[in-house]
Amino acid sequence: MSGSICLRCLARPAVSTLEQSSLRISAQATAAFSTSAPLEANPVKKKGAVVVKPGRGANASFSKQGKIRKGQAGGRTGKPPGEGERKAIRKRVVLSNTNAVEVQGLDNLSATNIHDAAIEGHVMGLSNEVIDALRATEAFKPTQGWSLFRRPATLVRKETAEVARLMKDVESKKTSVRRVIYGERGSGKSVLALQAKAMALLKGWIIVHIPEAKELILGHTSYAPSNEPGIYNQPHFAAAMLGQIAKANHSVLSKLRLSKQHDLSIPVQSNISLDRFAMMGAQDPDIASEIYNALWSELTAPSQSGEGLKRPPVIFTIDSIAHVMRDSAYMNPDVEPIHAHDLAIVNHFFKLLSGKETLSNGGIVLATDSGSNRPGVPGFDHAVALNAALAQKKDAPQWDPWVKVDQRTIDILNGVDVWQIKGLSREEARSIMEYYAKSGMLRQTVNDNLVGEKWTLSGGGIIGELEKGTVKTRI
Template sequence: MSGSICLRCLARPVVGTLEQTSLRATLQATAAFSTSAALEANSAVKKKTVSVAKPGRGANASFNNKAQGKIKGKQQGGRTGKPPAEGERKAMRKRVVLSNTNAVEVQGLDNFSAANIYDAALEGQVMGLSNEVIDALRATEAFKATQGWSLFRRPATLVRKETAELAKLMQDVEANKTAVRRVIYGERGSGKSVLALQAKAMALLKGWIVVHIPEAKELILGNSSYAPSSEAGLYNQPHFTAALLSQIAKANHTVLSKLRLSLDHKFSIPIQSNISLDRFAMMGATDPELAPEIYTALWKELTAKSGTGEGMQRPPVVFTVDGVAHVMKESAYMSPDVTPIHAHDLSIVNHFFSLLNGKAKLPNGGMVLATDSGSNKPTIPGFEHAVARNAALAKGQQAPQWDPWVKVDQRTIDVLNGVDVWQIKGLSREEARSIMEYYAKSGMLRQTVNDTLVAEKWTLSGGGIIGELEKGTVKTRI
């Protein structure tokens, strides 16, 4: 019996080994990790076809592209779509909106007119601008995108103390054929550019000629064509001059269309002798090669003595430049010997400063205003010293001494010799109250304008700095 038990015990491992071997062989035959063999063996199951989408097409395009490590449609920096067209960014940056249809129309708002600009009773009031004046100012790019024109129903401006003084100067110019030459400077947001705009608006109403360069830095950036001038040491900018002539013709069309050529000029092409100055300016605007010589001839015509014949009268001229500090240094242009060209060697800049310092005369009277920018201003030690010197001399004080350790450009000092300077400060409390009442009537200021509010906003704006006052009242939302 013991022998049978031993035989039975010895037999079991043999049987188990055979069973495991058979099971392992069965598993290998059935391919446990794939069912393809079983499906192929079953003829009743229909074979499925798998379609693979081509890269870049269909709903699986993104998946396929990611699988290949190529993500299409996303450029570096996350930009999508086509890039902006040439000049589109600059056009958006300089875009000016002059009307807000959501603002309330201010009842009883009078416009500036040729009859009331010399009225002293207008000081401290807000006056509107007519459509004709607005179109002319827009043609000269006198409005700036940083100013608050887009907040109100239509453009209007405050007649401040400096505006009344400017009107008196213009009245004297018109009566005595004198010339006013000034550099306007002051804190950022003090209203320097708007004051120059008021001068141009009043000049247009009186039938004067208005010339304006909105950004002086555009003259020195090196992004316009240039060539040596017929005058030794100077350089012309044909395309910039053509654009300036176009502005002059559009802004002063009503006046220039009534004036005719009165002097003999030598041109590279034949020009009608009795052509109107409007058409004459447009000839240079459409042909940059002719623009420099036509610009020179046009100024000779505008500064010639008035005649008695038809179209021979010459009105006063207002010439303004904004951001004048930019043309007080070397430009980005290069001379033939590969040295930077100084801004004063550019023909237009040289002509403006000759008018500003009195070397070029204005026999029919006029105003030459150079406005300094407080927000976009390069550091020009010579220019700042010249302004401080002229301001001290005008007050009868001793001129400040020059720091010998600071490098100076003597040309920027000499060009302002004898030029008046005009510092623009903040509004008075009465003027601040007047402009805040206009804000309230327009629906842009929701608070009651009283002495307490005026005192608070006047103080917080740095003593009536109109740019800060505007920010603290109509540009701030709590």
Template sequence: MASPACWKCLSRPSPLQMTSQIQLRSATAAFSTTTPVFNVVKKKTAAGKLIQSKAGQAKTLRLKKKAPVKMGKPPAPGERKAMRKRVVLSNTNALAVPGMQDLKKDIVGNLGKEFVGRVLGIEGKTVDALRAAEAFKPHQSWCFFRRPGILIREETIVLGEKIIDAEKEGGLKLVLDGDRVTGKSLMLVSALAMAHVRGWIVLNVPEAQELTNAVTDYAAIEGSKLYSQNTYTASWLTAIAKTNAAILDKLKLTQEHPEVPIPLPADITLTRLCELGARDPEISWPILQALWKEMTANGRPPIIMALDGLQYISQDSLYRTPDFKPIHSHDLAIVDHFLAYLSGEKTFPNGGAAIAATSRSHAPTSKSMELAIRKSQERQFGGRVIERDTWGRERYDDIRAIEAFRNDENLRSIEVFAERDPWEKNYDARSDRALAKIETMKLAGLSRIEARGLMEYWAQSGLLRKQVDEKIVTEKWTLAGNGVVGEIERGALHMRI
């Protein structure tokens, strides 16, 4: 580094000399309008910079943020959700199963024991209707097969008989229960499919939680303590119109509807009525009431109403009153309407069914519902089977075990009836009342014959690349917790291919 001292004369620099040099330099650039200080090109600092923010304050470190790397076009609004909710009902790679029978009107009435373990195809019309009703769900593996089909279980045959019986006045009220992935929602699909091919009107609430977890708007109904969910009702009317277009197109208005705030043209079809309600959410609830009145008029077809996730409507909803008290689920108009038929308070004049399925994977626990289901089982079969597994847990609380119990005098002597737990605070009085008279159907694992039929269907579709014999059926059946159908599927179709 050069010394500030002059090396020729060896004289030390005096402060006077230095100031004179600086003055000289600045004097040479006097004709420029900008000061040389501002003319300096600043170096870009990559890492960070210590900045004196204000006099007397500490220096702060400001880091330059890296701009995020843009990768392609971002998905459009709604695209992500559409992808998540997408239901694919066909796989052109899968082989068509030869000799697969379709579920038809006369088959539903004559489902005998010989049908157990067979997979019946669902007709195209019914598939379209059930798709519009959102009966098929994305996780139900419809996308593997050439076309949708339902397995006929022993319980399906019982359900078919019940549906045939319910075509008279009065109708059916049923709760489907069972462990996780035992096929409750699929049984609901079976019920809807059977009802549709029998010419019933189909109404479906695919997820009860969408009604109660405060994701759709709500409004108090004047002159009532109920709350209507107008947007949901409007979209429900759209689904009803689409699902039942074949039936509703032929039915016309026959009654006066003073509750509907708009003048209804006389002689319109019920499909048109649904469209009127779907177009204007504000009047959707009165229109739905009018539609119901028309659908239950004399000489109209039976109606099936199905709901998945009974626990969600057996407790307080997430909606609030204006004074911020929770609204009970039974105060929501659609839920109230459904429960009136499930509890038996109202009956279907032309026949029909109200079927609810419980949800066992993510739903809240409802003590009242559990108790009501237990009591209903005991009422139906005159006692309860106490059979315990290796870990002391109760087991075989299903139809087959109870049948065995009914035929066995020794077992009948140890019956214990379900009682209300006096220390439990979480019972819900309104749900207790509503579910007091329900009829239940408990689903458990498949029988070996059913499991074999299902696996043969998979093999014929080209998805299970193994020879289906007694050994593999037994293996999968046992590993799936005595034939729990979702677990068989997991073991045979998803994990090991």
């Protein structure tokens, strides 16, 4: 009896089928959250498995993406661009295309044919001397199509003939012409100013040009207070301008000499030529501003009898004028932005444009607006629209009272002529297209149908759009 009882006590207790299944479920549920050593260990690699190394095989390109080599920022290879190299490439101007055909019978603009009515509506070339002078003042722009043709040439449009007539009046009456040129993007405003400077060079005038007004207000050049209260000099920019003036007008300035005694910080020879005088300021920014002012007093002095004392007319142009109709990036001692009109060179230009300073020997002051890369300046737009309405004897536009106005901008343009440049006529469009065809850049036959089609598609003869639709479509 006792033996049987002991055997029953040591035997495994009987478990029902339902209880066995519940135990298996609970074991499986707890196994998923187990942190035992076998589950944390790395899986054992199977023998014979092929491991593809990164950078080899079909997925090489994907494995290299985002990989940075040690010691190289961003994986960049090669030499980084030098100081000013990218700006030089951006501003690089090419004036010749050796693959273009030389246009036979292309005459150059000259002092004898400027006022000839027969050249109106024709394409005229530019001589090497004129090209060198215009290049010195950076009158050519990279966005213009000079690099498509064998050598620089330009269309004498009706506006060009108007500028030639104005120059004739200036020489005969010793008057000054003050104008702001505006119009659609690509309508030829900058090229018209270039044509004016080219004709001025041929007539023996002095040319002064600011190629990009934006460069004056960006705050990337030196500045300092001047002797005039509230006006700030830009010594390095003034030195660069003096260098451009001396180089572009060397043939004229080398024949002129000083006629006044100037209170300068350095001794200057009394009969020095104006060419050498300008180069003194170009080589030393510390004295550039005072030499710039002295040079202008010499250029605007009345002509006198004697060798080197006869003063020619002057043409002063600036491009993208809207940029200097607002505050600049410079700061005054009170940490407030300096208005562009308080910068010495800008202030001097606007004195000439507004008529506060006169050109004693006559001249032309031109300011061209830009259709691209242009800031919004409501005061300038309103002043231009107002002057245009007054010239055409139309109702003056109403000012929006909810828009902040810069009264200085409106006052500076009070009484200044505005000139809207529109598209070419059909005859002028045909002339320029024939020049494209003779250069080998337009492979189609120039007839009435083609001229009408391209003239319409270019927005009524906008020369920039006409050039895009004819010679730039294949590039």
